[in-house]
Amino acid sequence: MNFVSIDFETANEKRHSPCAVGIVVANEKEIVDEYYSLINPETYFNPFNIRVHGIVEDDVLDAMTFSEIWPELKTYLSGNLVVAHNASFDMSVIRQSLDRDKITYPELxxxxxxxxxxxxxxxxxxxxxxxxxxxxxxxxxxxxxLEDARVAAKVLQRAIEDFQADSIETFLNQCHITKGRIFERGYYPPKVKRTQKKKPTTLYF
Structure with a gap:
């Protein structure tokens, strides 16, 4: 089963300021496709963010804006299983950028x-x-x-391997993890269910 790993870098503290995106398409065993692009965030760059990722305003002057690049991103994301490290950040970049540009959420x-x-x-x-x-x-x-997205994909692959699962669905069942979802009118996050420890058996003699 293919999944899509994604990572954004932002120009500043606002989630709707993506300035770079990396995408990796993979399955349980291998990476099958990669995509990277700078994005013109149409806003200012915070010096703190520049120190983190090294991208400056001059680098993105000729880059596409989020709304211009979205059709390409949507072909990777829509209808697929998407993974990200600290996914609440990357999913909020998607949602808030779409909200800013008044674009309908994809289903994923x-x-x-x-x-x-x-x-x-x-x-x-x-x-x-x-x-x-x-x-x-x-x-x-x-x-x-792109490198962050690639490592996130490899983390999922290694987790599946360590659990000796034959598919993502089997792995999620074994780990008691449920998927999050973005849909046209909202979203809900993935959940890690608590596993109950068995109480020790009391023996009576």
Whole structure:
């Protein structure tokens, strides 16, 4: 089953200021397609954000705006399973950018690889993307949108492998994780269900 991993970088603290996007199409075993583009956010660049990703205003002067690039992004996202690390951020970039441009939401399911990592590798000190990349030996130029999307895809693939699941659906059932969803009039986030620990059996003699 193919899924789509996505990552945005933003020009400032506003979620509707994407300045770069990376997309990776993958299945349980391999990466099958990649896409990267700068985006003209049509707004200012915060020095803090520049220090994070290194993108400046001059880099995006000739880039497409979000509304111009959206038809291309929609072909990757609409009707598919989308994953992102800390997905609440990337999904809010999509929603708030669409709201700003008065564009209808696509229909898509989504998962958060940060939450998946917490369930699969609970012993780790933290579950940041760079920590996971280092732990699993994945190369990463952090805060490059394409590289972040690629590592998020690999995190999901490794989680499926570690659970010895034959599909994403089987893996989600084993982990007790439900998908989030974006739809025309709203959204709801993915959920990680708590698993109940069995009470110890009391023996009477």
């Amino acid at each position: 399911d989504y998962l958060c690889t940060a939450n998946i990592a917490k369930r699969v590798w609970p012993h780790m000190e933290n579950h940041r993307l760079n920590t996971l990349a280092s732990y699993h030996g994945f190369p990463l130029n952090h805060h490059n949108a």
